Amino acid sequence: MAATRNTTDAEEPTARQQAVLDAVLSLMVEEGDRLTMTAVARRASCSKETLYKWFGDRDGLLAATVRWQAARVRAGRYxxxxxxxxxxxxxxxxxxxxxxxxxxxxxxxxxxxxxxxxxxxxxxxxxxxxxxxxxxxxxxxxxxxxxxxxxxxxxxxxxxxxxxxxxxxxxxxxxxxxxxxxxxxxxxxxxxxxxxxxxxxxxxxxxxxxxxxxxxxxxxxx
Amino acid sequence: MAATRNTTDAEEPTARQQAVLDAVLSLMVEEGDRLTMTAVARRASCSKETLYKWFGDRDGLLAATVRWQAARVRAGRYxxxxxxxxxxxxxxxxxxxxxxxxxxxxxxxxxxxxxxxxxxxxxxxxxxxxxxxxxxxxxxxxxxxxxxxxxxxxxxxxxxxxxxxxxxxxxxxxxxxxxxxxxxxxxxxxxxxxxxxxxxxxxxxxxxxxxxxxxxxxxxxx
DNA sequence: AAAATGCCGTACCGTACGTTACGGTTCGGC
DNA sequence: GCCGAACCGTAACGTACGGTACGGCATTTT
CATH class of the missing domain: 1.10.357.10 (Tetracycline Repressor, domain 2)
Structure with missing residues (x-):
C-alpha cells in the first residue's frame, strides 16, 4: 500500500539513458541538494531538451534514477x-x-x-x-x-x-x-x-x- | 563529533519568539516542504523583518525551531x-x-x-x-x-x-x-x-x- | 544529394522564494 | 503630549531553477 507504482511498468532504459541516470547518481552523491537539471545535462553531456523528452520532468528523471539504482542493487540472490x-x-x-x-x-x-x-x-x-x-x-x-x-x-x-x-x-x-x-x-x-x-x-x-x-x-x- | 553547536549556546527564546517557533512547527507538519518565510510570518502574525532580526536567516530560524522542540521533548525523566x-x-x-x-x-x-x-x-x-x-x-x-x-x-x-x-x-x-x-x-x-x-x-x-x-x-x- | 531525424549547446521565460527596504502603528518612558 | 524603539504589513529586488525554444551538427533515410 505504500507504493502506487511498481518497478516494471517502464521498459529498460537504453545505454545512453543509463549513462544519464548514472550521471544523476554521481551528482546526487557529490552535490546532494544541488541536483539541478542544468547540472545533470552538463554532467551527462546532453541537452536539457533531451532530458525532458526522455523523462518528462524532474520527478520523472528522479523516479527513473531510483528504479535504475534499485535494479542494480537487486542483483544479489539468496x-x-x-x-x-x-x-x-x-x-x-x-x-x-x-x-x-x-x-x-x-x-x-x-x-x-x-x-x-x-x-x-x-x-x-x-x-x-x-x-x-x-x-x-x-x-x-x-x-x-x-x-x-x-x-x-x-x-x-x-x-x-x-x-x-x-x-x-x-x-x-x-x-x-x-x-x-x-x-x-x-x-x-x-x-x-x-x-x-x-x-x-x-x-x-x-x-x-x-x-x-x-x-x-x-x-x-x- | 557529530554536532558543532551545543544546545545551550543560545538563551531561552522569549514567549513571543516561542510562539513564532510553534508556528514554524505547525507549518512544518502541515505543509512539509512549503515552509517559506512568508508563510511563517503570516502564520505567526509577525513581519519578515522581525524574523530576520531575531533569527538571522532561514537556517537560524530552523535551528532555533529544532532546539525549541528538543527542549520540549527532553521533559521526560528517568x-x-x-x-x-x-x-x-x-x-x-x-x-x-x-x-x-x-x-x-x-x-x-x-x-x-x-x-x-x-x-x-x-x-x-x-x-x-x-x-x-x-x-x-x-x-x-x-x-x-x-x-x-x-x-x-x-x-x-x-x-x-x-x-x-x-x-x-x-x-x-x-x-x-x-x-x-x-x-x-x-x-x-x-x-x-x-x-x-x-x-x-x-x-x-x-x-x-x-x-x-x-x-x-x-x-x-x- | 536532399530531406529528415536526433541530439547538443545555449539563450530565454516565468515563477518561487530568500532577503531587504519602507511606511504605518503601537507602546513604554519622560 | 512627544520621542524613540519595536514591530506589523507589504512592496520590491535579486537569484536560482524548472521548463521551453531555437540554431547548428551529425547520422540516417529516401
Missing part, C-alpha cells in the same frame, strides 16, 4: 535455503552484511535523503518507490529463508513479517538514521562482517529452536 | 533506577514506549525530514542538532539505567553503548525509516505499549542475567 543451522546462519549473516553495506553506501544515503525530502512534499512518491525496492523488497526475499528455517525446525515464530522486522532492527540499529542525518559514521568491511554476525547470533538467540544458552553469551559482546 | 528486575523492566519499557511515541509523532517526522534534507546540502548542520538532541541525548540518559542494571547484577554487557544500540534497534526496527519515506504506518498507543514490551523482553533475553529461557519464549510472539 536461494537454496538448505536445512542445517550453519547454512541458515550463513544466509542470515549474508543478508545482514549485504543490507548494512547497502544502507551505508553513499549512493543509498543520497537516494534516501532525496526520497525523504520528497516525501515532505506530496507529489510523485519517490519515498514509496524507495520503500518498495528497498525495505519491502528485501523483506520479501527474506521471508522464504525464514520459513525454510522454520520448516526445518531451526526457527520458531508465528509471523515471519514480525520476525523479519526484529532482524531488521538488530541489523540496522541506529546506522541508517545517523548516516541520513549526516553523522560521520563509517563502516569498514570487517565491521560490517562483525556486526552482521552479532545481529545474526542475537536473532538466533531470540528465535532459534536449538539450545540457545551459548549463543546468548556470544551475542553479548560487540 | 531517574531512580532501582535494583529489582521488575523496576528495571519498567524503566526499559518506559524508555521504549517514549521513544516510539516520539519517532512516530508528526512533529518528529517533519523535523527529521527537514534535517535530513538539510544534511544533503552542507551548511548549518540541522542534522547534527537533531542527532545531538534525539538519538544521542536519549542514549546518554539511558546509560545510567543500563549501568545500574549491571551493577545490580541484572544485566551483563561489556559496553553500555553497544548494548544501547541493540535496544535502539529492537525498539525502532523499521518504524522510523518507513515513516520518513512516507509509509502510512500508524502506531496506536496500545501498539506502542505492546511493541515496547516485546522489545524490552527481547533485550532482557539477550542481556539479562537471570535465567532467560522463559523470557525467550515470551519474546517470540508479536
Amino acid at each position: 536461494d537454496s535455503p538448505t536445512l542445517d543451522i550453519a547454512t541458515l546462519r550463513d544466509s542470515l549473516k549474508g543478508f545482514a552484511a549485504t543490507w548494512l553495506a547497502v544502507i551505508s553506501s553513499p549512493t543509498s544515503i543520497a537516494l534516501n535523503r532525496l526520497a525523504i525530502g520528497h516525501a515532505a512534499s506530496r507529489k510523485s512518491n519517490l519515498g514509496g518507490i524507495v520503500l518498495e525496492n528497498g525495505r519491502f523488497a528485501i523483506g520479501e526475499r527474506f521471508r522464504p529463508v525464514l520459513e525454510a528455517g522454520r520448516d526445518a525446525g531451526l526457527l520458531a515464530f508465528e509471523d515471519s513479517e514480525t520476525a523479519f522486522r526484529t532482524f531488521f532492527g538488530l541489523v540496522g540499529r541506529d546506522v541508517q538514521i545517523r548516516l541520513l542525518l549526516g553523522d560521520a559514521l563509517t563502516l569498514a568491511p570487517d565491521e560490517i562482517e562483525r556486526d552482521a554476525a552479532q545481529a545474526t547470533d542475537q536473532f538466533l538467540a531470540l528465535y532459534g529452536q536449538a539450545e540457545p544458552s551459548t549463543k546468548v553469551l556470544s551475542a553479548r559482546q560487540a | 531517574d531512580s533506577p532501582t535494583l529489582d528486575i521488575a523496576t528495571l523492566r519498567d524503566s526499559l519499557k518506559g524508555f521504549a514506549a517514549t521513544w516510539l511515541a516520539v519517532i512516530s509523532s508528526p512533529t518528529s517526522i517533519a523535523l527529521n525530514r527537514l534535517a535530513i534534507g538539510h544534511a544533503a546540502s552542507r551548511k548549518s548542520n540541522l542534522g547534527g542538532i537533531v542527532l545531538e538532541n534525539g538519538r544521542f541525548a536519549i542514549g546518554e540518559r539511558f546509560r545510567p539505567v543500563l549501568e545500574a542494571g549491571r551493577d545490580a547484577g541484572l544485566l551483563a554487557f561489556e559496553d553500555s553503548e553497544t548494548a544501547f544500540r541493540t535496544f535502539f534497534g529492537l525498539v525502532g526496527r523499521d518504524v522510523q525509516i518507513r515513516l520518513l519515506l512516507g509509509d502510512a504506518l500508524t502506531l496506536a498507543p496500545d501498539e506502542i505499549e505492546r511493541d515496547a514490551a516485546q522489545a524490552t523482553d527481547q533485550f532482557l533475553a539477550l542481556y539479562g542475567q537471570a535465567e532467560p529461557s522463559t523470557k525467550v519464549l515470551s519474546a517470540r510472539q508479536a
Whole structure:
C-alpha cells in the first residue's frame, strides 16, 4: 500500500539513458541538494531538451534514477535455503552484511535523503518507490529463508513479517538514521562482517529452536 | 563529533519568539516542504523583518525551531533506577514506549525530514542538532539505567553503548525509516505499549542475567 | 544529394522564494 | 503630549531553477 507504482511498468532504459541516470547518481552523491537539471545535462553531456523528452520532468528523471539504482542493487540472490543451522546462519549473516553495506553506501544515503525530502512534499512518491525496492523488497526475499528455517525446525515464530522486522532492527540499529542525518559514521568491511554476525547470533538467540544458552553469551559482546 | 553547536549556546527564546517557533512547527507538519518565510510570518502574525532580526536567516530560524522542540521533548525523566528486575523492566519499557511515541509523532517526522534534507546540502548542520538532541541525548540518559542494571547484577554487557544500540534497534526496527519515506504506518498507543514490551523482553533475553529461557519464549510472539 | 531525424549547446521565460527596504502603528518612558 | 524603539504589513529586488525554444551538427533515410 505504500507504493502506487511498481518497478516494471517502464521498459529498460537504453545505454545512453543509463549513462544519464548514472550521471544523476554521481551528482546526487557529490552535490546532494544541488541536483539541478542544468547540472545533470552538463554532467551527462546532453541537452536539457533531451532530458525532458526522455523523462518528462524532474520527478520523472528522479523516479527513473531510483528504479535504475534499485535494479542494480537487486542483483544479489539468496536461494537454496538448505536445512542445517550453519547454512541458515550463513544466509542470515549474508543478508545482514549485504543490507548494512547497502544502507551505508553513499549512493543509498543520497537516494534516501532525496526520497525523504520528497516525501515532505506530496507529489510523485519517490519515498514509496524507495520503500518498495528497498525495505519491502528485501523483506520479501527474506521471508522464504525464514520459513525454510522454520520448516526445518531451526526457527520458531508465528509471523515471519514480525520476525523479519526484529532482524531488521538488530541489523540496522541506529546506522541508517545517523548516516541520513549526516553523522560521520563509517563502516569498514570487517565491521560490517562483525556486526552482521552479532545481529545474526542475537536473532538466533531470540528465535532459534536449538539450545540457545551459548549463543546468548556470544551475542553479548560487540 | 557529530554536532558543532551545543544546545545551550543560545538563551531561552522569549514567549513571543516561542510562539513564532510553534508556528514554524505547525507549518512544518502541515505543509512539509512549503515552509517559506512568508508563510511563517503570516502564520505567526509577525513581519519578515522581525524574523530576520531575531533569527538571522532561514537556517537560524530552523535551528532555533529544532532546539525549541528538543527542549520540549527532553521533559521526560528517568531517574531512580532501582535494583529489582521488575523496576528495571519498567524503566526499559518506559524508555521504549517514549521513544516510539516520539519517532512516530508528526512533529518528529517533519523535523527529521527537514534535517535530513538539510544534511544533503552542507551548511548549518540541522542534522547534527537533531542527532545531538534525539538519538544521542536519549542514549546518554539511558546509560545510567543500563549501568545500574549491571551493577545490580541484572544485566551483563561489556559496553553500555553497544548494548544501547541493540535496544535502539529492537525498539525502532523499521518504524522510523518507513515513516520518513512516507509509509502510512500508524502506531496506536496500545501498539506502542505492546511493541515496547516485546522489545524490552527481547533485550532482557539477550542481556539479562537471570535465567532467560522463559523470557525467550515470551519474546517470540508479536 | 536532399530531406529528415536526433541530439547538443545555449539563450530565454516565468515563477518561487530568500532577503531587504519602507511606511504605518503601537507602546513604554519622560 | 512627544520621542524613540519595536514591530506589523507589504512592496520590491535579486537569484536560482524548472521548463521551453531555437540554431547548428551529425547520422540516417529516401
